[in-house]
Amino acid sequence: MQTTAVARIVYLVEQDPASGKSAVALGLAELLSRAVPRLGVFRPVVPAFPDPLLTLLQERYGIMKEPAALYGVTAAEAAAELAAGHGEELVGLVVERFRAVAPEFDAVVVIGTDADDDLSFNARLANEFGAVVVPVVTAPTPSDVDNAARQAYHALVDLDVTVAAVIVNKTAGPVPPPELPVPCYTIPHVATIGAPTVAEVADQLGATVITATEAALGRDVHDYVVGAAQVPALLSHLTENALLITPGDRADLLVAAGAAHASGLMPLAGIVLTIGIAPDPTALRLFERLNPGLAVLSVPGASYETIAASTRVEHRLGMANPRKVEAALGAFESNVDVAALASALELTRSSRVTPLMFEYDLIERARADRRRLVLPEGTEDRILRAADILLRRGVVDLTLLGAPDAVAAKARDLGVDVSGAAVVDPLTSPLRDEFAVAYARFRAHKGVSFDLAWDVVADVSYFGTLMVQLGHADGMVSGATHTTAATIRPAFEIIKTVPDVSVASSVFFMLLPDRVLVYGDCAVNPDPTAEQLADIALSSAATAARFGVTPRVAMLSYSTGTSGAGADVNKVATATELVRSRRPDLPVEGPIQYDAAIDPAVAATKLPDSPVAGQATVFVFPDLNTGNNTYKAVQRSAGAVAVGPVMQGLNKPVNDLSRGATVKDIVNTVAITAIQAGSHG
Template identity: 80%
Template sequence: MARIVYLVEHGPGSGKSAVALGLAELLSRKVPRIGVFRPFVDGAAPDPTLALLRSRYHIGLDDQQLFGVTAAEAAGMLSAGDGEGLVGRIVERFRPIARDHDAVVVIGSDLDDEQSPTLALNARLANEFGAVVVAVVNGADLDDATVGSVARQAYHALVDLDATVAAVIVNKTSLPPPALPVPCYTIPNVATVAAPTVAEVAAALGASVLSAGPASLERDVLDYVVGAAQVPALLSHLTDNCLLITPGDRADLLVAAAAAHASGTVPLAGIVLTLGIAPDKTALALFERLNTGLAVLSVPAASYDTIAASTRMEHRLSPDNPRKVAAALGAFESNVDTAALADALELTASTRVTPLMFEYDLIDRARAARRHLVLPEGTEERILRAADILLRRGVAALTLLGDPAVIAAKARDLGLDISAATVIDPATSDLLERFAPVYAQLRAHKGVTLDLARDVVRDVSYFGTMMVHLGLADGMVSGATHTTAATIRPAFEIIKTVPGLSVASSVFFMLLPDRVLVYGDCAVNPDPDAEQLADIALSSATTAAQFGIDPRVAMLSYSTGTSGAGADVTKVASATALVRGRRPELPVEGPIQYDAAVDPAVAATKLPGSTVAGQATVFVFPDLNTGNNTYKAVQRSAGAVAVGPVMQGLRKPVNDLSRGATVKDIVNTVAITAIQAQSFLSHPSGTMEA
């Protein structure tokens, strides 16, 4: 039976979309399939909240299946006195959603609109759905006493209507939560969540884009400044991330604002030129030569009308802006006790691990005990975008390597906030004199002198690895622009493998539509011998368990059991025997073919009674050629998401990225590395609990 959570907004502009996102994120960690439903939609355009949740949580339905009625239909039925018919129609539309999902977030209607359904109708629907209610209160501009009064009013109004209230969330306030009979939380206003982007302002104003740099339309507009005075007065009134609105014939203000932004004096969001006047061509050319990356918009309206229209706007969360989604989730997770709220919603975690649950569990676990990671490729755009998300979500503390001026300029041009990250330039850092002697001593047997060591540790990969080795960072993630060899060679030279382990190796987490599997080793060891293969299997089982996957290990071969012979089969059989000897309690089978490992019907024929055959979760390949080709074949043919390679067997965590890694891939890999670092710090020898 699905767990239904019904959001009821108490007061306009409460930001319930951000709360709905936070609740959906919480649910996604507990159950395999979540759904979303809106009893009422405006009907004028696709609902952005539905689009966001449908996209983010892979809800396989279109918007037309996710709502009950339009606001106009509801108003018509209510005015005709057919309230029961309205309830019946909505409940009928809702039932398939509840039937096909393990939990559903229902986003109720606004209550201030005279034509919208009433509080009583929302409470009635919550009861008809069998839902618990979370009340969302707009706490903006309320004082301490008023916040408590409004929160209590929202709670008692719903209880009086027989609704089962699970929690009250007062949004957009930093005041402490009032005491209520149910959990109550306050979430502060996050300017970057509510702020519209330059693109949204342009669309609302019907503006023409005269000039735009990379990502310039994605910038947040946190303030508006009307430029009408002379340059000195304008410069004194510019604020961070403001949108400058000025007549199109004020070439002096256009150039002055561009210079202020390019010099780093004040970061702007963009510029709007009014009255439909085209700017002076020479001034616009100079603006573009300054390479600000700012957008210049043109509108026909006057400045007063433009500012009036702009300030009425508020951003609505959408799947097109992951940065704002991350900020909203960061605010929710930092201020809501999600474990206590899950208890209030009577949520228990599923024993099944789906890809979505796996990905969001990574973020949750990394946030629980934040670690400090170094990202050597600090000037790469994907790294900067991932860093912005990671910092907003509180996943890890970060150090970026590279020229601070270059990194700051790129982040500013992309509209990213990485101010919480530490930035170090290896070429000029005082740490070089600390790192060089250590590296020279480690590699003295290879003839490395102190002078040579100074040159080597200037390399960002070596510099980052030295930070990890000396405890200045807990782990490292690299490889977006560097080869695998460039990333892991320093780790092998400096950090080295866990004592007693014959080889370091790697795994991929294969996120299939209905489960998560572990493949090893598909990236590091070309042709491991039996002892190395056994170590790879043991490391892979430990990694699987560390990330919530019950390890059942298949030692793969072209033969199952004793059906075949040959040197390769003998190697796998020997490795299997070594694994059993070292960890008798670990379910392991080998030699075994892939079909027998994954298909219960084949397993029943080839290895009846096996505890692994047909239900393996960890697949150990006999060599790199087999493993690498198999993971790529499954990735491309089965639509699986391959997360990795995740290194294992090193004394401290260092992980490699594909050079084609997406921002999401980077976020996942950093979260994995942070979780590994938690275990390494708990077990300083480098061993991890299975």
């Protein structure tokens, strides 16, 4: 059962076509998605169909409706109705389409029309929808912020709508918001959000790609530079993340630009060669040998007409570029008091935790108690992409391990920004001596000398683990390229398990469509004893509670209650009694079969009086073979998202990634590790 308040409808009004409404809509959707299980979006008028913004919101937030149900009319249809004098009929049609879909959601973000002369139309629809309104405005200078915010507020109040908050977007740097009768927030301009990618410019120009990787085409274009002078003059005029536009016969400028980028002198976005001249083959080979990670495009037009066409390209947020989505969310969340805004929108959090709510709660909790995490695989593509997201959204402070030049070069190749992270090379770090002394002390009983320790701590996994143990970091996440053993062994040697826990173990958070379950242990212990199984159950229950899942523990076996016998069943029965003796307050049932643990109908037959059967949330498997196969079967057959493995039972948090981990998996695991670090104090 869910206990949400009445469905909230938030109507976003843009009073300036360049205000960045899409980024604010994304931020509002993110906020609402944390509070309600069923989030909806609606556009009264879409510029065209399909609409990139609707597609982004629908896919990101799992809105299971046909796209055509999420808008009223297209801009062309609206124009035709208005030209025919059918204004009231247009309003009626849009309202009818909205009311047909709104009852299926607990909250709806409505994205108003784009035209700046549509304020009355948007106000009318907001009232017809029963919505509160959030206007989005811009201000050319900091001194204009106060006036822009007040005008937006009073213009809407004069139209008898309820204004919930005012957002002044894309300000020139941090600007204090003015005082209004409602919350007001200012969001500084973030160049990467609205900057087109090289691929978008290429598409607009109809350019031919001469050489490029996917990462090179995804780079942001922040500026445009026409190259016509000699090399020294060009180098003095290059700007960061600029697209160089130069005639195709200027081989000298092609090579010079590639060298400037590859050396780190000036990171560029890419190069466009004009007037249809192919680059000199020898110069192009030299350019490619520099491996700058830049795209080279060719167009038939002249340089100045090319730059004029390029500057008209605008980026639209979409699923194809998650980096920009995360940048937009980072800007919103860093400058908007989301708790206060949720209160202004009168949101009541649902007691039901959906997978989407669980994942976004991780980010919110980690950001609220920001911790220092170390990522040993500092030159791995997915790690750097995840670091970019984590830093943009202010989730954690990061240390990346690796040679600084190598990390910087890889980040440039990928077009990501990790400048906010510390970069430490274990081979040259001044901490190496301190860590060698400490490791030799920790392993003295194994005969480890300082000289041996000096070599061991140069390994990134050992170095990162020692950073955690000695207080230079609060937690570590590794395993994107390293084996589980390489990640976990140093933790067992150095950090060790908490008192009264005989064994470290792991859980997966299984994000099913309508709930979050906890599975343990599916990654570490092959055949735990009854005592170890009890420890795994207690650790798993504590982990579940820490992350908002009410623990009801099922100790799984191939029989339920006293229906079976044998060594395996007896082990589970003994473990269950140990859990009950150590935690009498914890709901636990065992031995119990999986179907009786999760299905109320089966539970009613097999264990009708059990407080756990049919409603278990924590599933403890008798051995690794059973657990690992079950989590993968559920993951594949039920379409569940498996977050983990999350290590538990260690004195300080170290978590292992699957070597097939996605960027999203890494972001989630880092957030989990940061939350664990907070609970460790």
